Structure formats: structure tokens, C-alpha cells
Amino acid sequence: MSPQPNAVTKPGLWRRAQIKSEERLHVRLESLLVLIGLGVIMSFLSPYFLSVSNFLNILLATSTIGVLAIAATFVLGSGGLDLSLGSVMGLSGVAGAFVAVNLGLPSALGVAAGIGAGAAAGYINGKLVTRAFVPAFIVTLGMMGLARGLALVISDGRVIYGLPSALLYLGQGRPFGIPMPVIIFFTVVLITHYILAFTRFGRYTLAIGDNENAARTAGIDVATHRVILYTLSGGLAGLAGMLFMARINSGDPTAGISYELTAITAAIIGGTNLFGGRGSILGAVIGALIMGVLQNGLNLLAVQSYYQIMAIGAVLIFAVFIDQYQIRKAADT
Amino acid sequence: MLRIAKKINRFTATAAVAVALTLGGGSAAFAQDGEYAILMKTLANPFWGAMGLGVEEGAAEAGVAYFIQAVESDQAAESQLNVCNTMLERKPVAMITAAINSTNLLPCLKAAQESGIKVVDLDGNLDPDILAAEGIEITFRIGSDNVAAGAQGADYMVSQLGADAVGAILVIEGLSGNITGQKRASGFADRLAELAPGLEIVASLPGDWDRGKAATITNDIMIRNPNLLGIFAANDGMALGAVESVFAAGKGGDVVIIGVDGNSDAVKSIKSGRLSASVAQLPYLVGKQAVENVQRALAGEDVPSNVDVPTMVLTQEILAAGTEPMLEFVK
Numbered sequence: 001m002s003p004q005p006n007a008v009t010k011p012g013l014w015r016r017a018q019i020k021s022e023e024r025l026h027v028r029l030e031s032l033l034v035l036i037g038l039g040v041i042m043s044f045l046s047p048y049f050l051s052v053s054n055f056l057n058i059l060l061a062t063s064t065i066g067v068l069a070i071a072a073t074f075v076l077g078s079g080g081l082d083l084s085l086g087s088v089m090g091l092s093g094v095a096g097a098f099v100a101v102n103l104g105l106p107s108a109l110g111v112a113a114g115i116g117a118g119a120a121a122g123y124i125n126g127k128l129v130t131r132a133f134v135p136a137f138i139v140t141l142g143m144m145g146l147a148r149g150l151a152l153v154i155s156d157g158r159v160i161y162g163l164p165s166a167l168l169y170l171g172q173g174r175p176f177g178i179p180m181p182v183i184i185f186f187t188v189v190l191i192t193h194y195i196l197a198f199t200r201f202g203r204y205t206l207a208i209g210d211n212e213n214a215a216r217t218a219g220i221d222v223a224t225h226r227v228i229l230y231t232l233s234g235g236l237a238g239l240a241g242m243l244f245m246a247r248i249n250s251g252d253p254t255a256g257i258s259y260e261l262t263a264i265t266a267a268i269i270g271g272t273n274l275f276g277g278r279g280s281i282l283g284a285v286i287g288a289l290i291m292g293v294l295q296n297g298l299n300l301l302a303v304q305s306y307y308q309i310m311a312i313g314a315v316l317i318f319a320v321f322i323d324q325y326q327i328r329k330a331a332d333t
Numbered sequence: 334m335l336r337i338a339k340k341i342n343r344f345t346a347t348a349a350v351a352v353a354l355t356l357g358g359g360s361a362a363f364a365q366d367g368e369y370a371i372l373m374k375t376l377a378n379p380f381w382g383a384m385g386l387g388v389e390e391g392a393a394e395a396g397v398a399y400f401i402q403a404v405e406s407d408q409a410a411e412s413q414l415n416v417c418n419t420m421l422e423r424k425p426v427a428m429i430t431a432a433i434n435s436t437n438l439l440p441c442l443k444a445a446q447e448s449g450i451k452v453v454d455l456d457g458n459l460d461p462d463i464l465a466a467e468g469i470e471i472t473f474r475i476g477s478d479n480v481a482a483g484a485q486g487a488d489y490m491v492s493q494l495g496a497d498a499v500g501a502i503l504v505i506e507g508l509s510g511n512i513t514g515q516k517r518a519s520g521f522a523d524r525l526a527e528l529a530p531g532l533e534i535v536a537s538l539p540g541d542w543d544r545g546k547a548a549t550i551t552n553d554i555m556i557r558n559p560n561l562l563g564i565f566a567a568n569d570g571m572a573l574g575a576v577e578s579v580f581a582a583g584k585g586g587d588v589v590i591i592g593v594d595g596n597s598d599a600v601k602s603i604k605s606g607r608l609s610a611s612v613a614q615l616p617y618l619v620g621k622q623a624v625e626n627v628q629r630a631l632a633g634e635d636v637p638s639n640v641d642v643p644t645m646v647l648t649q650e651i652l653a654a655g656t657e658p659m660l661e662f663v664k
Binding site for chain 2: 048051053054057060061064152156157158159161162171172244247248249250252254255256257295296299300302304305306308309
């Protein structure tokens, strides 16, 4: 068959699949295929990969970073940046454990303290960015140090061990054989995906990221919206801190070091634009899963972790390359 | 059609890159029966590298299959837990672990115990009380006696300064809250108070295992106590940081500086007369004996719950003489 002159009006099979994937799932077809492809490759390479217990294992390992990647997607999608995610996660774990263990208060208060500490840190980030006009990079970089230091101060540099059983269930319980962190993670994914993809709040978020001035002219209260986004981001980091804290039965002040970069990586592999205007929660989750599968498979093959870091770096660049390539292609035709 | 073919080609390229990445990472190793799983912190530190070497050579000598994993840094607590869980999928017979802290591996070790996998604590990173609270029974703990190592440091310090010496001593602790660093520092302080009451520890500060931080601490304390007589650092990296500060201040040779670990950088520094001594742990021997003891435990023999591997003081004389039989294990 010769190339069709009117190819623009009749998109090819691949293009149609791409559009379907974007419209229905808000996910780039490429990232989905890379994830599936990686899974197939790992199944061939390691006899241990293809099993329910290993899949649950991957999901469990991805739950913390996945929640952080969701937080990163909201902030990046609005053209912001949150470098304090990892530190805030560490602070929340310590705050939760401190309330539940050292103060001996009920577990629910521990969770509230953990998520609250995260949200508070996020709120401060948001206020400083919008009201004090300090760049997001600087504000959240500062918060990275503040939160980490506070976590070390509260815990006196030690892990706070021995959570009450209700909190432990959050990290170690397995209703229907599925780890609790995975269930919580999926719940968060569904809710936040709905918010970003189908609500006015979500549309405003991406609109601000796309063109802040236009959004303001259109009547969006950009400053308030940003404060809410940073608070949400901090709260989600707090939730991630709770999940990890409950998994290891302790608040670890060093938890989550450099996780902000991993979370941003996952969001970008999943198709979020580093400079805002485009972002998808399911995409970020797929990005996190691509890294999770890669790490899990390489671990099963007993490949040293140094190569894993290299592999993830390469995947990141490759994902953005594919993206840019298609944008330029689309601009050409 | 051409367009579609092009797109498909691109996807094939994606897959090919992924395969290349995977294969490039290392040879695909498949398990055999009775594999030993060894989980380290990071191999970037020569200490853990030497221990890994001991494990490898011990396993080769004993003829057992093993696979060894490490994480990217000695603070990657969660990623170590994830790696640990993944290693269990290979169903090893023994899980030899050097945990990053006393709690990060707990769920994995519990799961290992439930599947009847023998759990070994490499280098005493787990807290016996916490293990008891979690209901985890480890097969044995193997490592250096850190209190004794600190005490050996004090012995050497007093042998250099004299039991009647009066003056200021600086102690640089490890990461705040880390049990290993605490044991070394307290072992040193207790023995020093016993042997030479005139030597006063003017400061005991956490250097977080960090060379630069230790150098800064040393600078600061030397301003306050210009006549500092000795420095004990809870590891060699920090001791070497202290050495740099002392020599930069023009006090090289006046201050007795002792580290712990006996790593290759420290050995070089001792040979060149900068670092005074290092209480050498023998990580190579720890790794080797760990494998040997697991093999014994699996064969049903009795293994003590606490295997102490000796430490030795490395000095310029001992290194120059080279007659000490344990020197062959200093790697």
C-alpha cells in the first residue's frame, strides 16, 4: 500500500491506540507497553518473576514511592516543584511513631499526627511560594533540610521502635492476602486519578501549569490553588511516611532520603511534564511500577544495585526522549 | 502503513534497549538447591567489600551456592527491605543479613523465619530486645565485639600517653543512635577512665561516619582545646578526617589518633605515619566464618548464638614487622 496522502484525517492503528489510551486511561501507550514488555522480559529471564507472591512483592515495594510519585505529579503538573517529599516522609514517620509510642496516644492520633505533620510542612511550602514569592526550588530545598533535621531532633537520631498493633496492621496486615500498603496505595490512586483527570480542581491544576497568567486571567485563584496543591503533596508524603513506618514497625528519621528525586523520576517516566501543564496519576503509577519491576527483576537475577540505578537513569532519559520525539513529529506534520 | 511500520520499529527498539539493559547488568544467575542469600549494606565501603570477599571465598571453599546483593548506600533502608523481600522469592536456605538499622529488615526476617530460612545477623546490626519483641529467632550473630574494640583503642591510647598523663581527649562517635558506634565509644570511654583517670574526654560528638564532619569537629575542638592529646574515632573514615585537620593545623605527630576498622585507607595512613593506630576488625574473617557457621547450623551442629570475631590493633610497627598471623585477614 502506498502512503496515504490524507493520513492526517485517517490516523493509523498505532495512533488510534495511542489516542484511546490517552483518552480512556490518561496514560501514554508507550509507558504501558514498556511496563508490559519489561514484565515479559523478566518472566523469561527469571523463573521466580512470574508469581502472585512476587507481584504483590513488587506492589508492596512500589507503594511508598508510588504515593510520593502521585504527590510529585500534582505539584509538577501545576508547574511547581516539591523537593521536600522524602524528608517530609521521614518527618511524618517519626511524628506518627512519637505520638503513638513515646506519648502513648491512640493509633488514630498517631496517623493524624503523621499526615498532619506532612500537610503542615506542605502548607508552609505553599504559603512561602505564593505569598513570600520565594522560588519553589528554594522553599522546598529548605524544607528538605528543616523536615529532616526536625525528624532527627524529635527522635534523637534513633529509630522509634514498637508501634501499637493497630498501626502495625496498616503496614503488615494482609486482608485477603493483599498487603495493606498496597490496598491503601490503590485507593489513593483511584481517588487522586479521579481528582486530576475528571474534576475542575484537576483541570485548574494543569491549566495553571500550562500557563499561569492565562489561568489567572480566566479567574482561577492561582495562589490558593497552589497552597492547596503543596498541602496535598505534603499530606501524601505524610501518608507515605505512615506506610513505611508501619511496615518496619518504627519511625526512622533517615527514611526517604533522596526519595523526592525517585518520585519525580516516576512521574516523568509516566508522562508528566517537568514544567507543568500535563500530568497523569495512572501514568505516574506506571512510571513507579516500571522502576519497581526493573529493580525487582534485576534483584531476582542477583544483579548489583549499581546497575539498577544506571538502568533507571537510562529509562528516564529514554522516556523523555520518546516524548520529545513525538511532540516534534506532531509539530512537523 | 509505512508510518505504522516505523512506529512498531520504535517499540521494538524500546524492548531491545530494555533487554540490553537487563543483560548488560550482569549474567543471569539461576538458583540451585540450598542457596545462601547474603544481603549487605553497600559494597562501596571497603569494610563491606572485604566482608563480601570473605563470604565469597568462604562459600567457594565450602562448595555452597550463594547470591549476594547490596543496596546503593548505607542509608537506603527501604530499598534494602525491598531487596530482602525479593531475595526470599528465590527461596534460599539461609539469609545472611547486614541490616542498615535495627528495624528496617524486620518484616522480611519474620517472613524468612516463617518459611524456615535460617537468619544470620552479620556484624551485629540487630537489637536482641527488638528481635525478641518481634518473635524472631536468629540462628546466630557474628561480628566483632565493638565494646572490646573500643577498649583496645583505650589500651593503645594509654600505652602511648602513659597512665599518668593529664589532658584532653576527643571522641568522635558514629551516626547518632547507631548501636555499633555507641558501643565503640562507650568501650573506649569506660576503659580510658579505668586506666588513666587524668585523661579527660572533653567532647564526645557524633561524626555520622562522615570524614568531612569528623574533620570539622576536630577543627572546632582544637580551637577550644589547643593541647588536645588524643582522638578516638568510631571508624577509620572519621579518624582519617581528624588526621587531615590535625596535620593541617600543624600538630601532626602531637596528637594520638585512633580509628576502628583497619580498612585499606587507614593501613596506608598508618604506614605513612599519619594515623597512629586502627583497631582492625577482620571483616574478611567475619564473612568467611559466617558462611562456615551457617553450613554447620544447616548440618544440625551446634553453633553459639554469638560468634565473636577478634579485633587487633594495627600500628606502624606491627604493619612493618608483618609477622602477626592475623595480618593476612586484614584486607
